[in-house]
Amino acid sequence: MSDYDIVVLGGGPGGYAAALYAASAGLSVALVEKRDIGGTCLNRGCIPAKALLHAAEVYRTVGHAGDFGVNLGEGAQVSADWPAVNKRKSGIVSTLQKGLGGLLKRRKVTVVNGFGTLTGSGAVSVGGQTLTGKAVIICAGSEPRSLPGLEIDGERIVTSDHATNSDAAALPERVAVIGGGVIGSEFASAYTDFGVDTTLLEALPNGVLPVGPDRDTANVLAKALAKRGTTIHAEARVGTVEATSNGLLVPFETPKGADKIEVDQLLVAIGRRPVSEGMGLAEAGIAVSERGFIDVDTATMATTRPGVYAIGDCVATPGLAHVAYAEAVVAVQAILGENPAPVDYAKVPWVVYTHPEVAWAGMTEAEARAAGHDIEVHKHSFAGNGRAMILGDTDGLVKVVAARGGPILGVHLAGPWVSELLHEGYLAVNWEALPSDVGALIHAHPSLSEAIGETMIPFSGRSLHG
Template sequence: MSDYDVVVLGGGPGGYAAALYGASAGLRVGIVESDSMGGTCLNRGCIPAKSLLQTAEVFRLANHADDFGIVPKEGSGEFTADWGKVTERTTGIVDRLVGGLSGLLKRRKVDIMHGRGVLRPDGLVAVDGQAIDAKSVIIATGSAPRTIPGYEVDGEQIVTSDHSTRSPARPERVAVIGGGVIGAEFTSVYTDVGADTTLFEAMPTGVLPVGPDPELAALLGKSLAARGTKIHAGVRVLPPERSGSGVIVPFEIPDGSDKIEVDQVLVAIGRIPVSADMGFAEAGVELTDRGFVVVDPKTMGTRRAGVYAVGDVVDTPGLAHVAYAEAIVAVKAILGEKPTPVDYSRVPWVVYTHPEVAWVGLTEPAAEAAGYETEIHRYKFTGNGRAMIIGDTEGMVKVVAQKDGPILGVHLIGPWASELLAESYLAVNWEALPEEVGAFIHPHPSLSEAVGEAMLAFTGRSLHG
């Protein structure tokens, strides 16, 4: 008899979701994690990064309190950010969530094994050399930050996002290399808490060069620049030089070269799968040239029978909620059920910058490239009463639909775009018509009215647009 029905390698979102879902279905589950339960997302990524972004929002709002009629008492000065307390708050949130997750796993009777788990050629799992027998294995080993040659990470002057979420001090001058999701979010944090922030992006389009609708990415870039971020797009950074007081970052520009001196460099050029030296290839699990585990998306199964893979170790969108969905697919396949594969073209995306950017479905260029005849409508938050009340009217809702057909994509930039996306996610995935969503009643005053107004415009009539 096997020790377990399923052993999960990795305790991040994909791993713990697989363990919890499998245990709730009656499977005997063991989970192996060499670090803290929760993986990168909970300990060094999603949760602590968003905590810092919330701090930045509070700081920004506090320094505009007089817009709401709130003024400091006589003799008091401007607000400052106590980075020690910021880090303490973030750590407290992470610790509570890690503790809650560990407790939930134990209540589901999932065995937690702390150590380094590898896959053996015979299909067994070895945890620090001890063999563990399982009918099935789910690989959920996650990802790690990519680095740049010459930018050796030391955790102090040259860092990755792993370090930035737990930094004991805020750098006064910071260079962010990479304008993707991670780079954009940290740029937003540092800019809003008063750091002298410079963003470098190799692609000429600048911030968020891949993913969102280009129109929204451009609006985010303009917003960051207006708040003081120096953005260098279409440039190549050269190996750094150490100075007595910091790091000198040279970079090439179209008509020559330049350099800046900063206290800290954040390398944010993406992530790579954690699959090396894990025994995967030796056990018959196929890997791509970039180290991703190859799976059948209908089951998340690998070429090795009984071995599945989910999350960042698979070449699918590196999002925690995608890992959750893939974990459910894998567990259902193990149970002999017929899982519904993840539709990666209709996954919800959010970038938690200020303003927030969120989208689902096709962008305008992607819809046109796919051959659709499109109809586009926008509604700006400047006309939304709730946005005026909260003092945040920057941004808009953009809806891409097939002409006389269903909604193909919804793209938001503005206040609480992350929370407004759910309605749009349902609309895109259910292939709703814009006029059907436009007929929904949205509470007034609310930010959600902006979505309804954009949809209503497809009827040729409008209320406030």
């Protein structure tokens, strides 16, 4: 039996963040992980997916080199070397894995490989040994969901986990993506940019990003995808998928009627579900919802069993790596008795790494109106932004929602590199800044961030270029 201050179950973003933060506070920590440190985000999700998206961006940019006056030479053809793309992606993942492993070692975190389960006494059993701690933090993560009757085989019918770790010699020529949410939209964007014949099937009325962002920004992405060749079907109900001699036959129905398409691969991207089975939660007296999420008090991330906490994708909070980081800090501070500031989930930053990118923090216009706010809304397009024109990437806008005469309630962006622009808006929303405060600040010229300043100034009743 080994005694620690904290035993962490799961080595994903929440788990390794909890381990590192606790170790930096002088606590002894054991980190239990059945697969690779870094979890889904580093190994099968965020990092490899964004590496593939950036490769798609490079492919798209090189294909339009002539627009910038760059001649590739007579007869030159742009092609995607899929094994090389994957090799680069895997290299990035490997480098980050090694760096993370080294950091855990330097912080003297004990890493235990294996599947950990809770015992009735609240200890952790793994690989024939028992780990005890003054506290346990569960960071069990999540896994892709599927549809009834769809058997994921990892080759023709795949999830995002397979798509980010494909060892195929080439991309499929025809792909259908079921689900127009964040994951589905990102893969549809990447596939389309690589020249794959891509069809996006979404069950909800808005085919692209139907839940989450402001409709104005989501519509920018929908129009851009359609313009680049993505076929989008909203309110699409997928029927029984059949194998054919040439691939898969995917039938679906929309308000326009029944249809079917033949594809080489079907990507199921309808969301993720928490991993909470087989961990001994019931035996340890930890309550779990009908959907499989571990019940917690979000003020401290404490479960229904004293001394046991849960964070990340296995709790019903936004499934984002950076949210898991923040929850890790809350849990460790609670264990230390430091009265942590809870995460304000209504104001966390969200990013969709498509082309164009979509990002937001705070309330959408519809949410603000539904909440009863008297609001004022201003928008500014990237079409007239000098830096966007230089980049050749002018699709998009900045939209700010504010209480009339009051603070900023939400900042919404679609366009080039808005993942990097968002944080000015995130700070403004969380600090409850007035639009006039932000509009009075100087933004460098030429820069994409000027669009944020240009959107804030009209709240004063005046404007510059708008």
